[in-house]
Amino acid sequence: MAKVYFKAVDSYSKTEEISSAARELLTTIVKEDKVILEKFIPLKVHFGEKGNNTFIQSKNYAGVIDYLKERHIESAFIETNVLYRGERTTREKHINLAKEHGFTELPIIIADGEHGEDYLEVEINKKNFNKCKVGKEIADKKQLIIMSHFKGHALAGFGGAIKQLGMGCAARGGKLAQHANSIPKISSLKCKSCKACAKRCPESAITVDKKAKIDKDKCVGCASCMAICPYGAISNSWVASISKSFNERLSEYAYAAAKDKANIYITFAFNITKNCDCEGHSMKPIVNDVGVFASTDPVAIDKACLDVVDRNNGKTVFRRGRYTLDYAEKIGLGSQSYELVEVK
Ligand code: SF4
Ligand code: SF4
Incomplete structure (x- = not known):
């Protein structure tokens, strides 16, 4: 059974507490799950669309960055270009926005090149895809720390580690393929x-x-x-994407992005908004802040986030998208059974 480590922090305003919670969970997971760390480990992050004010800011990652530096492990912020037209559509603009949003502590890698042309096809042989287009600079790494922001998402229902892997690590063409209409x-x-x-x-x-x-x-x-x-x-047509088969395609891409990698997943359940950080406008959180989670299993960590958020609120907060967990488990991405280990 997968372990999900959790440390409660009740407010996004407590930056130092969040940063040290993430560091503590990383320390714990490396020790308890006996994770062997590579010499270069990029942090997969989301820089937030221009105008968005609820993405997880880089100062919350300081503890993780320090942890790696102290062990002489090189790192970088890594991201892929988005499918839609905006400030993160091409590498140059994307990097400029990342810096504008305060991501200055590490070098920045846009994994799929200037326009999404740099990718490797990862063979998975699943129901929807035989091969997936994963950003080259992600596909050729052995290990990443997948930093996810837990919140809602217009198409996926909710976004956490699986979304960060599936959509977040796909090259632009891979994103298009997940949205059904692969021909623009x-x-x-x-x-x-x-x-x-x-x-x-x-x-x-x-x-x-x-x-x-x-x-x-x-x-x-x-x-x-x-x-x-x-x-x-x-x-392309976004409307056509809301379907169970979208959840399946997302899961298959997550499987491809994680394939043969010893990833660590750290999820920040703060600023839990109805929609995602790609929305270029300000949004209000819909439930209270929760804390930081860590696991080596992307399915388990997403399930734990949903469960703890529901438990704290006494209701099902995100109803849509849970099929993603069933399908991701079925194809071998991870397990919905987990042990929640609360780190005090
Ligand atoms: S679709 Fe038309 S306007 Fe757009 S780049 Fe091509 S030729 Fe130019
Ligand atoms: S027409 Fe097809 S192959 Fe050519 S740039 Fe557009 S998506 Fe890529």
């Missing part, structure tokens, strides 16, 4: 025939006559064109 759509109304997409498409799948058109047989769904189009003419 071009709006002929918005297209200005500038040819920027055709010039950058790695598969020469786009031709521009009067308007741009994608050759579905050539397109590999890398999603780069969505980031490149200066007129926002290329998109």
Whole structure:
């Protein structure tokens, strides 16, 4: 049975307490679960979309960063580009925003390159995917510390470690594949025939006559064109993504991102908002702050977060998305059975 270590901290305003709780849990998990640490361990984080004010700020990671430094373990903040058009769509803008949001203590790696073109295909042979496009700089690492923010999510229902692995570690094309429509759509109304997409498409799948058109047989769904189009003419359908099969695809990508890695998962249950940190506006938490969790099992840690948040509130807080846990367990990502070890 997986162990999930937990330390209660009742307010996000208690930064130093949160930072030392994360450090204490990391120390405990390394000792108790006999985790062997690599010489380079990136921290998978979320920098928060521009305008968002509830993402987990980097000062809360200070204890973990110090722990690694004291052991001469090199690290970096690591992230992938997002699918939608925004401040985190391309590497340069993404890094600028990360620094603006205070992520300055470590170097920053955007794992899938400038537009999402850098990925490795990880073979998993599951129901929905045989191979998954994982950001190259993540796929080629042996170990990461997956720092997740526990909160709601418009499509997944809730977001924690599995979401941070599945969507968070996927290259842009992998994100697109999870959202069902792996071939983007071009709006002929918005297209200005500038040819920027055709010039950058790695598969020469786009031709521009009067308007741009994608050759579905050539397109590999890398999603780069969505980031490149200066007129926002290329998109996918988000609405079609809300389904059980989305939860399955998310879980399969999480499986791919974690495959053959000795990851450690640290989840921060603070600022528990209805939607995720990709929302570029301020949001209010919907329940009280809870504390910090750590585990080597991404399924167990997500289940523990849901259970403790429900227990504290005397009700089911996030109803949607729980099928993700069932499916993730079924495909071997982890276990929903866990022992909660409260660190006092
Ligand atoms: S059209 Fe080209 S750039 Fe766009 S998703 Fe397909 S392969 Fe990638
Ligand atoms: S980059 Fe956008 S506007 Fe330019 S041709 Fe492609 S779809 Fe049309």
